[in-house]
Amino acid sequence: VTGRLIFAANWKMHLGPDGARRFFDAFLPAYAPRADREVWFFPPAVSLPAAAAAIHGRADIRAGAQDVHWERSGAFTGEVSAELAREAGATLALVGHSERRQVFGETDDMAARKLRSILAAGLTPLLCVGETLAERQNSQTIAVVQRQLGVALAGLEPSALGRVVLAYEPVWAIGTGHNATPAEAGQVHREIRTLMAAHGGPGRARVLYGGSVRRANVRELLAEPELDGVLVGGASLDAAEWAAIVQSSVTPR
Numbered sequence: 001v002t003g004r005l006i007f008a009a010n011w012k013m014h015l016g017p018d019g020a021r022r023f024f025d026a027f028l029p030a031y032a033p034r035a036d037r038e039v040w041f042f043p044p045a046v047s048l049p050a051a052a053a054a055i056h057g058r059a060d061i062r063a064g065a066q067d068v069h070w071e072r073s074g075a076f077t078g079e080v081s082a083e084l085a086r087e088a089g090a091t092l093a094l095v096g097h098s099e100r101r102q103v104f105g106e107t108d109d110m111a112a113r114k115l116r117s118i119l120a121a122g123l124t125p126l127l128c129v130g131e132t133l134a135e136r137q138n139s140q141t142i143a144v145v146q147r148q149l150g151v152a153l154a155g156l157e158p159s160a161l162g163r164v165v166l167a168y169e170p171v172w173a174i175g176t177g178h179n180a181t182p183a184e185a186g187q188v189h190r191e192i193r194t195l196m197a198a199h200g201g202p203g204r205a206r207v208l209y210g211g212s213v214r215r216a217n218v219r220e221l222l223a224e225p226e227l228d229g230v231l232v233g234g235a236s237l238d239a240a241e242w243a244a245i246v247q248s249s250v251t252p253r
């Protein structure tokens, strides 16, 4: 799959099973498979079976969990493990999204444990890293990304590292309407690739950009060759808007 662009939709706490079915009823006829790209969906856990059923037979479209617990099963009321998500239809899982870190107090160490459980369950992880506005203003961007990645990737075998897809999501750009410029994102993506390689991972890890991506700016962002795709929140909730975004004309990687 390397070389294919990834358009990833993070629905956050929106679209239950009925909403998800309605979304795919509108989206699937509007989007024919394209050889150069994949479309990934992260619906709420309760909508995973509906999403998985809707995309059945579309090898270019995948669905995954927005978060997982690090244990396989047990007395963890309210939690969903990677194994359970897989059983519900997930082949992917987000890990370390800034809302998990900021709103729910997820630490680098928790994200690292979750990443291991996602790999153990055979799912593809999409690991999110990124700095806050204060950290950027204090020139801490690279240090923060380095710390988040360092903890998450420590001790993973090269074969596991090769399965990890990354997302650079500056916290100040998420849901704010203020996206990073292609150059700002590109610079951090290069750094992330260098760090991944330094940990023994692939020379060119796949790195998506996330933060206020929409129809109006997606082409400009993807013109930057350091971006292997985008992770989109708000603009992924409307089937027509999302269909327009995933059909953006982009120079092949």
Ligand code: PEP
Residues within 6 Å of the ligand: 010, 012, 169, 173, 174, 175, 176, 177, 210, 211, 212, 213, 231, 232, 233, 234, 235
């Ligand atoms: C996200 O939730 O990962 C995200 C990037 O959100 P938005 O596109 O709404 O900024």
